[in-house]
Structures are given as C-alpha cells and as structure tokens.
Amino acid sequence: MEETVRILFVDDEPSVLNIMERLFLFEDYEILTATSGEEGLRKFEGSPTIHIVISDYRMPEMNGVEFLEEVYKKWPDTVRMxxxxxxxxxxxxxxxxxGHIYKFISKPWNNTEMKxxxxxxxxxxxxxxxxxxxxESLLHKNEELRQFNERLEQLVTDRTTALMQTQEQLVQSEKLAAIGILAAGIAHEIKNPLAIITMGTEYMKSVVGDNAMLQEVADRLKQAALRADTIVKGLLSYSRQNPLSFKETDITTLIDETLTFTEHELQRKNIEVIRKYADSLPRVRVDANQIKQVFVNLLMNGIDAMPAGGSFTIRVECSENGAGKKVVQIVYADTGFGILAERIGKIFDPFFTTKDIGNTGLGLSVSKGIIDKHGGTINVESRIEEGTSFFIRLPVV
Ligand SMILES: Nc1ncnc2c1ncn2[C@@H]1O[C@H](COP(=O)(O)OP(=O)(O)OP(=O)(O)O)[C@@H](O)[C@H]1O
Ligand SMILES: [Mg+2]
Incomplete structure (x- = not known):
C-alpha cells in the first residue's frame, strides 16, 4: 500500500499558503496549512504522519525556528525546512x-526549485x-545471534560435563568389575587355607593343656584367622553379581529397618538419631536388600567417625536432579571428624580405607555400585571437625 505523503506549510500570510496549495494541486500530496507555529503544532497532533514541514521564518509569537525545534522534539522523523x-x-x-533543520529556502523562491x-x-x-x-532489524538479528551463541556455548559446556561424568563412571565401574573378578578368585583360594588354620588352632588348644602362653597364642591365631575370614566374605559378597529384584517401596521404611538393627550400636556410642522425613514422599523402585546394605554402610561409617558420640540427621525429601527429573533425596549427615580435602576424591575407590585391619575399604565403592545400578547418584560433602553428609538421589517411579 502506497503511503499518502503529507506536507505542512506554515506561514502567517494566507496568500502565501494559497500559492503553495495551487503549486501542488496536481501532485499526489496531501497539503496541510497553518497560519502560525501554534496552529502548526495542532495540525501535527491531529493528523497521521506528516512527512515534510515547511515554515516561514518571520511570524508573530513563535518564529519559524522555534516552531521547527518544537516539531523536532516531538516528531523527529519529519523533514524540516x-x-x-x-x-x-x-x-x-x-x-x-x-537546530535540526534540513534546508532553508530563500525568498522569493522559484517554483520549479521548490518542487x-x-x-x-x-x-x-x-x-x-x-x-x-x-x-533496527540488524540490531535485532545481532541480538538473536548473540543469544543463539550463548545457548550453543552452554550446550557445549553441558554436554562436555555430561561426557566427562559418564567417562568417570565408566572408569569406576570398569575398575570395580576388574577388582570383582580378581577378588572372587583370591577369596576362593584363601577360604580353604583359612578354614584349615581355624580348625588347626582348635586342635592345638585341645592338646596344649593348661599351658597359658600356648593357649593365648592359639587364641590370637584363631582371632586373626577369623578376621581374615570376614574380609574374604566381604570380598565375595562384593564380587557376587546378583541380579537385582526391583520393587516399588517406601524408602523411609527401609531406613527405619536399618536403624532398628544398628540401634544398639548407636546408643552404645552415644549417637542421637534425628529423622526428618518429608510428608507424602513418592515411592521408588529399589532392590530393598541392596539399598539397605548402602544405608548400613553409611551408618557404620558415621559411627566410626563419631568416637565421642554426636548426632546423625537423616533427611528424606523430594527434589530434582540436574536434568529436572523428580528424585527422592536421602541425606545422612553426621557430626563426626570429617574427611580431609585430599582424601575426599578417593573414598569411593575400592580398598580405600583409613581404618584398621578388619575394614576392607569396600563399603562406599559397593554402595556407589548399588546406587549406580538404581540409576541414582551418591555424593559427599564434608567439613573437618564439623561432620560429613552423604546425599543419595533415587529416581521416582
Ligand atoms: N562419615 C564419614 N566420616 C568420615 N570419614 C568417612 C566417612 N565415611 C567414609 N569415610 C572415609 O572413607 C573411607 C572409605 O569408606 P568405606 O566405607 O568405603 O570403607 P571403610 O569404612 O574404611 O571400610 P569398610 O566399609 O569396608 O568397613 C573410610 O575409611 C573413611 O576414611
Ligand atoms: Mg565403611
């Protein structure tokens, strides 16, 4: 659609305005006229776009320059002469x-020149x-491009992070699998000699009579053999690849069950348990026995970290994982001695332990393996002398 071109002439001499109107009679312009600056401004207000305004300089009240400066302020697009x-x-x-006047035309003007x-x-x-x-459209496109670039960069960062995490998990699970095979082999080899030692010590005890020193040596041998046997059993259970049997479960029931059979130990060590379970939690699909093994591991680690007593806060709440999926989050927070920064990256490694003989250092790596198999995550945060928190996130059914 062609735009109607509007031209406004302002002159205090009506005869001049008349000349102008006649001059453009056969042109395709809409001609507007005003006999003062004030009237000119009113014409601007009451009319659609005025493309050109031509004003006389000498007028009573508002002169031409003042009028055009006013026009510039309110209608800067109009070409002013x-x-x-x-x-x-x-x-x-x-x-x-x-001011911002495009051109001046000197009096008297030539009609052709005016046109x-x-x-x-x-x-x-x-x-x-x-x-x-x-x-404007260039600026707009530029902005779009900038935003697109930003999204692209974010995407690349996200993907790289995800890739690195998967890579890490892969390395970890490969390590676990290799160790599992190795451990199963060794455990089998050691189980029988251990049984022979245990039975041998029984026999020794029965034949040495009341020689107190020999009795004590036999006892110590038996204890050592039993401790080794515990480790071997731990290794075997670690390497067993039992298929998981998933069932829809209320996770707090499992937590309570594990607390029941560690209750005695917790009380003895002066550890208070604080339960903070959110209302109406969604259910999760888990292998109850395996998940309970994870909870017991966390409880035992917490107990070991609070030799002088303390408290265990167990929180269960509904949350979201990094990808915005609904998860149930379980937090085990102890007030123990904490984990040194240089060790925290190693605690999920198989056989990493800071404890005496009798601890295999498999607790957390087994736990992590179980949580991984459930499609969940397990993380840790710790402060020296303040305590350690483990965060488990399990996908909601
Ligand atoms: N709650 C905790 N507070 C302080 N340190 C912890 C805690 N949990 C784990 N750790 C550290 O992480 C190490 C590894 O834990 P993990 O459960 O894998 O093995 P462990 O407890 O040493 O042995 P195991 O579980 O086989 O008896 C522990 O030796 C300890 O140093
Ligand atoms: Mg442990």
Whole structure:
C-alpha cells in the first residue's frame, strides 16, 4: 500500500499558503496549512504522519525556528525546512546549525526549485526511514545471534560435563568389575587355607593343656584367622553379581529397618538419631536388600567417625536432579571428624580405607555400585571437625 505523503506549510500570510496549495494541486500530496507555529503544532497532533514541514521564518509569537525545534522534539522523523528573506539569513543559518533543520529556502523562491527540493526531501525521508528499519532489524538479528551463541556455548559446556561424568563412571565401574573378578578368585583360594588354620588352632588348644602362653597364642591365631575370614566374605559378597529384584517401596521404611538393627550400636556410642522425613514422599523402585546394605554402610561409617558420640540427621525429601527429573533425596549427615580435602576424591575407590585391619575399604565403592545400578547418584560433602553428609538421589517411579 502506497503511503499518502503529507506536507505542512506554515506561514502567517494566507496568500502565501494559497500559492503553495495551487503549486501542488496536481501532485499526489496531501497539503496541510497553518497560519502560525501554534496552529502548526495542532495540525501535527491531529493528523497521521506528516512527512515534510515547511515554515516561514518571520511570524508573530513563535518564529519559524522555534516552531521547527518544537516539531523536532516531538516528531523527529519529519523533514524540516524553513523559508526566509535575505534580511534574516544570518539568524536562520545559525538556527540551522543549532537546530535540526534540513534546508532553508530563500525568498522569493522559484517554483520549479521548490518542487525539486520537496521531491529530494521526500526521498531523504524514506531513505532515512528504510535505513532506520534496516539498522533496527540488524540490531535485532545481532541480538538473536548473540543469544543463539550463548545457548550453543552452554550446550557445549553441558554436554562436555555430561561426557566427562559418564567417562568417570565408566572408569569406576570398569575398575570395580576388574577388582570383582580378581577378588572372587583370591577369596576362593584363601577360604580353604583359612578354614584349615581355624580348625588347626582348635586342635592345638585341645592338646596344649593348661599351658597359658600356648593357649593365648592359639587364641590370637584363631582371632586373626577369623578376621581374615570376614574380609574374604566381604570380598565375595562384593564380587557376587546378583541380579537385582526391583520393587516399588517406601524408602523411609527401609531406613527405619536399618536403624532398628544398628540401634544398639548407636546408643552404645552415644549417637542421637534425628529423622526428618518429608510428608507424602513418592515411592521408588529399589532392590530393598541392596539399598539397605548402602544405608548400613553409611551408618557404620558415621559411627566410626563419631568416637565421642554426636548426632546423625537423616533427611528424606523430594527434589530434582540436574536434568529436572523428580528424585527422592536421602541425606545422612553426621557430626563426626570429617574427611580431609585430599582424601575426599578417593573414598569411593575400592580398598580405600583409613581404618584398621578388619575394614576392607569396600563399603562406599559397593554402595556407589548399588546406587549406580538404581540409576541414582551418591555424593559427599564434608567439613573437618564439623561432620560429613552423604546425599543419595533415587529416581521416582
Ligand atoms: N562419615 C564419614 N566420616 C568420615 N570419614 C568417612 C566417612 N565415611 C567414609 N569415610 C572415609 O572413607 C573411607 C572409605 O569408606 P568405606 O566405607 O568405603 O570403607 P571403610 O569404612 O574404611 O571400610 P569398610 O566399609 O569396608 O568397613 C573410610 O575409611 C573413611 O576414611
Ligand atoms: Mg565403611
């Protein structure tokens, strides 16, 4: 649709306005007129886009420059021109420099020149408009491009992180599998000699009579053999690849069950248990026995970390994982001695332990394996002398 071009003439001499109207009678312009700056401004207010305004300089009240400056403030797109006689030329030229007037036309003007000037001014109007539209769309496109770039960078970062995590998990589970096979082999080899030692010590005890020293040596041998047997059993259970049997379960029931059979130990060590279970928790699909093994491991580790007593806070709440999926989060927070920063990266490694003989250092790596198989995650946070928290997240059914 072609835009109707509007031109406003402002002159206090009605006869001049008349001339203008006649001059453009056969052109395709809509001609508006006003006999003062004030009226000119009213025309601006009451009309759709005015493309060109041509004003006389000398007018009573508001002069041409003042009027056009006002127009510039409110309708900056309109091309502004001023007509003046030679007597006022200096003042007008200054005004052009100061204000934003496109051109001045000197009196008396030549009609053909006037028409050419207006045609050029119109061209300028539409060129500027087009230019501005292009600039705006360019800025807009630039912004889109910037946002797209940002999203792309974020995506690359996310994917890289995910890839690194998967890689890490892969290395960890490969390590576990290799150790599992090795452990099963060794455990089998050791089980029989251990049984022979245990039975041998029984026999020794029965034949040495009341030689107290020999009795004690036999006892110590038996104890050592039993301790070794415990480790071997731990290794075997670790390497056993039992298929999981998943069932929909209320996770707090499992937590309570494990607390029941560690209750005595907790009391003896002066450890208070604080349960904070959220209301109406969603159910999870788990292998109850395996998950209970994880909870017992965490409880035992906490007990070991609080030799002088303390408290265990067990929180269960609904949460979201990194990908925005609903999960049940279980937190075991103890007030124990904490884990040194340089060790925290190793605690999930098989055989990493800071404890005496009798602890295999398999507790957490087995736990992590179980949680992985459930499609969950296990993480740790710790502060020296303040305590350690383990966070388990299990996907919701
Ligand atoms: N709650 C905790 N507070 C302080 N240190 C901890 C805690 N849990 C684990 N650790 C540290 O992590 C190590 C590894 O734990 P993990 O359960 O795997 O093995 P462990 O307890 O040493 O042996 P096991 O579980 O086979 O008896 C522990 O030796 C201990 O140093
Ligand atoms: Mg342990």
């Amino acid at each position: 001023i007509i003046s006689g030679y007597a006022d030329l200096d003042a007008v030229v200054q005004a052009i420099n100061r 050419v000037t207006i045609a050029t001014a119109l061209e300028r109007y539409f060129l500027r408009k087009r230019n501005r539209e292009l600039t």
